[in-house]
Amino acid sequence: MTRQPTAAEFREWAHRVVEWVAGYYERVEGLPVRSRVSPGEVAARLPGRAPEKGWGDAGGEGGAAGGGDGFERFMRDLEEVVVPGLTHWQSPRFFGYFPSNASYPAIVGEMLSAGLNVNGMLWSTSPAATEVETRVVDWLGELIGLPGRFLSPSGTGGGCIQGTASESALVALAAARRRAGWGRGVELSRLTVYASEQAHSSIVKAAMIAGLAAGPEDRRQVRLIGTDAELAMDVGALEAALREDVSAGRVPCFVVATVGTTGTTAVDAVDRIAGAIGRVCGGEGAGARPWLHVDAAHAGAACVCEEHRWMLRGVEMADSICFNPHKWLLTNFDCDCFWTAERASLTGALSITPEYLRNAATDAGSVIDYRDWQVALGRRFRALKLWLVLRCYGAEGLRAHVREHVRLAGLFEAWVRADGRFEVVSPRTMNLVCFRLRGGDGANRRLMEGLNGSGSMYLSHTVVPDGAGGTKVALRMAIGATLTEERHVRAAWEAIAREAQVQGASAAS
């Protein structure tokens, strides 16, 4: 259409979409969880070119009679072309990867954020976007038990919302490079990075982007430290690697402790890692001390419950930490909360102020400009959804959400352990159960493919050490979708047990 749509048209479309979304949640349980389309199938149903005419235009969708028909045709395509091409992350039968929690208050928050469409790149470009964010990220930091040094009243620390934990890792590494002296006599090529072999791929990717690794296998400046029997970082091996690098004249720059690995939710010991760093490089205040970043992308959510806070033991010695409310804490993607105790290194690494961004509030130093905390300049008002989630559920509601999924994971684990055909392959720390059929990797892959192909549930896999120098496939049952209840977990276990029979697996006993 060559005019702007009217508010009346928006009302018509948007109310219709609200009903569609509500209806989607009422039926998502019944949809095949994994999409069944083949590569190219969705694209083949879309025209090769953009329409020349818009809604309501003569010759366009909806003809000359008004915009309504065009919108209805869109909704039909949504139903017929898009929905069959989706893997339904919001299904209560989705147990893959880590959950990607949507919730009704968060969706409402996204609607408001889209409606306002302000850009909070600077405090001055929408003060409320910055100040609400600072406040609710403080709230959340306190809820998971972070020490005051990570919260904004400390004056030297504070938090913000990033898109993903990958971005948090990258900006933390940028801060680390700066503190390590890059540009002030220390060459970039001398800096070294440490994480466990079980750390998320985003850590190596951050090193690649930041100029410390030319590819995923480049180990000139990246050390992937071995793990112990529980797949947590071998802190002795970390200490040895740090010592070796220091004695070779390299500069340890960035250490990542993973709290809740992606493969198995193993928990690196932050306190012992900080101890190793202190012994080799000196403690806090030592110029050469590498930046300690805690990647708690998934596990951070659990720390709203006191019984899970042991996972963050030692965090008071870290320089930054992030976790994703968009995984298991009911806040729509994207919402990664990132806190640092030393924001000066962060903003020092990322700040650049051309004339067109100068303003009185920034010049006075009295405000936070979040563009200096992130890769991008522009930013959405994502704090609205987090604020709505925290208010709607309250701390008690969040704890109840987490505890129920942990309880369900405990049930599921017990069922697996009681069935001699299966084994649990790693300790369960929260809501993820890693298990496998006793037998070959092929049988496990076929089991997974049978389940995912059936549409009745969805899970994903990883590989873990087999104790004999090799690896073995493990299936990952991550129980954390917003709508998942006990009946879904029970049905999933029954489907798994049934599928195992189909695969002809025999009991090991």
Added chain:
Amino acid sequence: MTRQPTAAEFREWAHRVVEWVAGYYERVEGLPVRSRVSPGEVAARLPGRAPEKGWGDAGGEGGAAGGGDGFERFMRDLEEVVVPGLTHWQSPRFFGYFPSNASYPAIVGEMLSAGLNVNGMLWSTSPAATEVETRVVDWLGELIGLPGRFLSPSGTGGGCIQGTASESALVALAAARRRAGWGRGVELSRLTVYASEQAHSSIVKAAMIAGLAAGPEDRRQVRLIGTDAELAMDVGALEAALREDVSAGRVPCFVVATVGTTGTTAVDAVDRIAGAIGRVCGGEGAGARPWLHVDAAHAGAACVCEEHRWMLRGVEMADSICFNPHKWLLTNFDCDCFWTAERASLTGALSITPEYLRNAATDAGSVIDYRDWQVALGRRFRALKLWLVLRCYGAEGLRAHVREHVRLAGLFEAWVRADGRFEVVSPRTMNLVCFRLRGGDGANRRLMEGLNGSGSMYLSHTVVPDGAGGTKVALRMAIGATLTEERHVRAAWEAIAREAQVQGASAAS
């Protein structure tokens, strides 16, 4: 609340929010454009801690009687605390920075994307999220006249949606580093980057993040090339810089042509820049040829109109290009479209596949996994909003939108030129008029502050060379908000002329 809200509660909240958003657009014209709050004022109105109880819980917002009250209290805070703290980017009287277009179809697209909340990190994790994106980004590429080598049917090129042009610059630089031989015998410290002095700050920021500049002033590997009288890159100076670096043994790696600079929308000559690169480093296919990235963040939108396509002359010799439909093309933030003619270098620089992300479709190489095109792993289904915008407006509607704003900018420019107290300080290429009071910088800053402080309009500023080796302040009137009509531009000019009188500026004649 310690239970999940119901679909009925969602319907109640979401319909209410639709009405609120529609009402916001009906009244945004009357709100002070720039927020009047002082630093800390918004935060002071928010509690210091997250609520312990949620909506409807005994002791929580809304009491024990149900969730409705809690939601209404939120909406009251939205109105009383948030709205006064916003600078209204959607006001038709917002002329600052570049526009940040929201539109009704795009908001509806965001609602759907939030409702589905799928993660399109891999093709397999929601095939439609990838395939709709590939298709609509192709559509848009064709609409702005991109050569086929940037579109997905080429087999070697293609496009995707990034968050912002900053992210596009960073991933393009990552691809450039790889193609230049980093990790295959070429040290990172030998690579050099080129952009004009008027390029966006995100280019230097990308160099900082990518390990090529330790700070905004680090010029060891970054060359900011001077500009000509029109503030476009001095291509002769670029060629000289390239020659000097090559003869010193450095490796030119990344050249950015800015099409529509942030300060004044000056247009670097892509064809002449490509020519200079060819003369110094060899043409296409030459191993040592640096990556040519076109940053058309704002101007790309104008290229839906044939009369503006001269700005992209020579783009067929570039390696990548981006522009932001979230600026001037009616698509809510964030939506930056990025195309490359050489996707192998991009994915080669960013790909890393741990076991937990392996799947049959990826292993077969038959699909696109967009996580390998970006910094983050996870990604939202942003293509929905772009698809809705392209269908609702059609190509004709988009062209009408751009042409109307360009027409209004022409009117505004004529009014400025007809008033002897003012001067236009740089050529107008599209919808931005850079002008100033004849007189000192102080008078211009006071003029801007008077206007912005009045709430009746909002504009921003930059500095431009004064022709005598110094700089002078210029005011930037960017006409492109979705709701801006001729009457708003006329009222703005009248306010400017009036305020100039208040400032006591006298006619120069």
